[in-house]
Amino acid sequence: MQITKTVENDNLTLSLEGRLDTLTAPQLEAEVNGKLDGVKTLIFDFQNLAYVSSAGLRILFMAQKIMNKQGKMIVRNANADIKDIFTVTGFSNILTLE
Amino acid sequence: MNTSRHTRIRSIAVLIVAALILEVTTAVQYYSTRSSVASVIMEMAQRDVSTINRVAEVKKIAENALHHAVPEVERLFAQGDRDSLYRVLQQIVREHPELVGVDFACKVGDDGKRDGYFTFRNEETGGIQDTIIGFDYTERSWYREGLKHNGFWTEPYMSRYYVILMSTFAYPVRNDKGEVVAILGADVPMHELSAMTVQLYENMNHSLVPVIGLQLLGLLLLGFIMFRSIRSVRRLSEVSAEKDLINKELDIANDIQTAMLPDSSQIHEFAGEVSGTQNVKDCIDIAGSQVPAKQVGGDFYDFFVRDGKLFFNIGDVCGKGIPAALVMSMTQAVFRSVASKENSPARILQDMNVIASQGNSTGMFSTIFVGVLDLATGRLQYSSGGHDRPFVISGGALRQLEFKPGFPIGIMENATYWDFETEIAPGDMVMLYTDGLTEAMNGEKNLFGQQRIVDAINASGAFETPKQLLDTMSQAVAGFVCGAEQSDDLTMLAILYKGNSAADFPQK
Structure with missing residues (x-):
């Protein structure tokens, strides 16, 4: 999985490419854990992301919890499969999808 | 795990450093050897040149000495004035310290008479002496070749008189008719050259000392490296022994986990609980299968019968390995404890979620589906905590259970769960699975997906037993992934509701 970081003022965009699963989730966890200080808006761009597994959901949930305290989190361009996963797992209720 | 990697990295670092030092030493050794060999060769070449010069010089002296003397010798020989002739010979030796002696040998005629x-x-004394040549000089090359050539240098030979190596310049003495009548020979010693050679070898020995020292240092270093390597190998084998131990423990953990999953034969144990007229095993048949991606996995399922109801669940803890296994064990225990008192799946999930x-703090959570099947009526109540929709195979038709999804458990303490209800007809089969099935991936990174589940079920027609259904599904997945590495735990649970054949089955 490829993670591209774009910083604009206090906005951080993480563009993910590939699969966010058990194997790649630790990669994203390393980018989120302790690295969101000062970030007001966290944007996940899922344009090129094929799939999110439960391990990936856990990281999104962790990020959401952090952003609930300091700003907002947006998930953009998720494909139909991923939106399905968000729906089935109830994540669509806690995530802001665009 | 970390320690072994650390040790390995350290071993590799030591090897690299040692190899570098060895390389540097070898390079130093190479260059110093090369330069010392080069200087020795240079010295030898210079000596060779000077030796050649010296030899040429000595040769020139010898040749000149004879050339000058020959006319006088020829004249005196013709006159038969031997005394004067001998004095000329003595004069040559005296005037030329480079020569050790001069031979005068008359040509031996048919009579074989020698006159030398x-x-x-x-x-020792430095004086000039003379003597008659006693031996048969006709065998000597200076005599034989001297007759044939107009001036000839012999190959170096060992002198009987001086026991040294020497070379003789032979020159013919002629009569007035130009015929050779005698051979005049100048003996030149080669000892100067011999001495030079010895000195050369001594010098070479001197220059070998640092080279040998460096080589010994290199060997010492090599020995040290070998010692370190052997020690590292020993350590690695210790580490791998530790790893074996961990693997064994993981195998045991896997056994424990497998033992936590109920066996379908356990249905018999619930026999007495339904009613006097019908056994539980006549109402339902259950099959479960689990293939963990790692030695221990995070998937789970469970079922038990209480008060004529089948309580079952299937779930998936996010992630894999030991952390997931720990959460899975806890979840299983909590399910048994909560479901022993609670009849509503939504309330079971709610209680489990709070706990x-x-x-x-780690953010670990589980997706879980809980169902409660009334064995008497076929009424199925269910609730989902973020889990995939189970399938119901009803005759030739296939449907998925519909529900409003609740959150996976472990995320939000105040999350809400909802009960849903459906009728399961006798002969219907409920198939539950984790995302290890829908998200099984083949070599081309395609997912198995729900459509392939539907296709696999439709392709094989009716299933006699739940086990048959699971076997069919396992084969379909195996054929799809075609040897690609299993990335997630694959867990399935199938329940066949046979219905209530006893008309007087007690209704709850």
């Missing part, structure tokens, strides 16, 4: 005379310098969420 040898003038030489006594090395799982409290103090969950």
Whole structure:
């Protein structure tokens, strides 16, 4: 999985490419854990992301919890499969999808 | 695990450093050897040149000495004035310290009579002496070749008189008719050259000392490296022994986990609980299968019968390995405890969620589906905590259970769960699975997906037993992934509701 970081003022965009699963989730966890200080808006761009597994959901949930305290989190361009996963797992209720 | 990697990295670092030092030493050794060999060769070449020069010089002296003397010798020989002739010979030796002696040998005719005379310098006294040549000089190359050539240098030979290596310049003495009548020979010693050679070898020995020292240092270093390597190998084998131990423990953990999953034969144990007229095993048949991606996995399922109801669940803890296994064990225990008192799936999930969420700092959570099947009526109540929709195979038709999804448990303590209800007809089969099935991936990174589940079920027609259904599904997945590495736990649970054949089955 490829993670591209774009910083604009206090906005951080993480563009993910590939699969966010058990194997790649630790990669994203390393980018989120302790690295969101000062970030007001966290944007996940899922344009090129094929799939999110439960391990990936856990990281999104962790990020959401952090952003609930300091700003907002947006998930953009998720494909139909991923939106399905968000729906089935109830994540669509806690995530802001665009 | 970390320690072994650390040790390995350290071993590799030591090897690299040692190899570098060895390389540097070898390079130093190479260059110093090369330069010392080069200087020795240079010295040898210079000596060779000077030796050649010296030899050429000595040769020139010898040749000139004879050339000058020959006319006088020829004249005196023709006159038969032997005394004067001998004095000329003595004069040559005296005037040329480079020569050790001069031979005068008359040509031996058919009569075989030899007439030879040898003038030489006594090395001890320094005086000039002469003597008649006693031996058969006709065998000597200076005589034989001297007759044939107009001036000839012999190959170096060992002198009988001086026991040294020397070379003789032979020159013919002629009569007035130009015929050779005698051979005049100048003996030149080669000892100067011999001495030079010895000195050369001594010098070479000197220059070998640092080279040998460096080589010894290199060997010492090599020995040290070998010692370190052997020690590293020993350590690695210790580490791998530790790893074996961990693997064994993981195998045991896997056994424990497998033992936690109920066996379908356990249905018999619930026999007495339904009613006097019908056994539980006549109402339902259950099959479960689990293939963990790692030695221990995070998937789970469970079922038990209480008060004529089948309580079952299937779930998936996010992630894999030991952390997931720990959460899975806890979830299983909590399900048994909560479901022993609670009949509503939504309330079971709610209670489980509260316990799982409290103090969950790691963010680990589980998707879980809970169902309660009334064995008497076929009424199925269910609730989902973020879990995939189970399938119901009803005759030739296939449907998925519909519901409003609740959150996976362990995320939000105050999450809400909802009960849903459906009728399961006798002969219907419920198939539950984790995302290890829908998200099984083949070599081309395609997912198995729900459509392939539907296709696999439709392709094989009716299933006699739940086990048959699971076997069919396992084969379909195996054929799809075609040897690609299993990335997630694959867990399935199938329940066949046979219905209530006893008309007087007690209704709850």
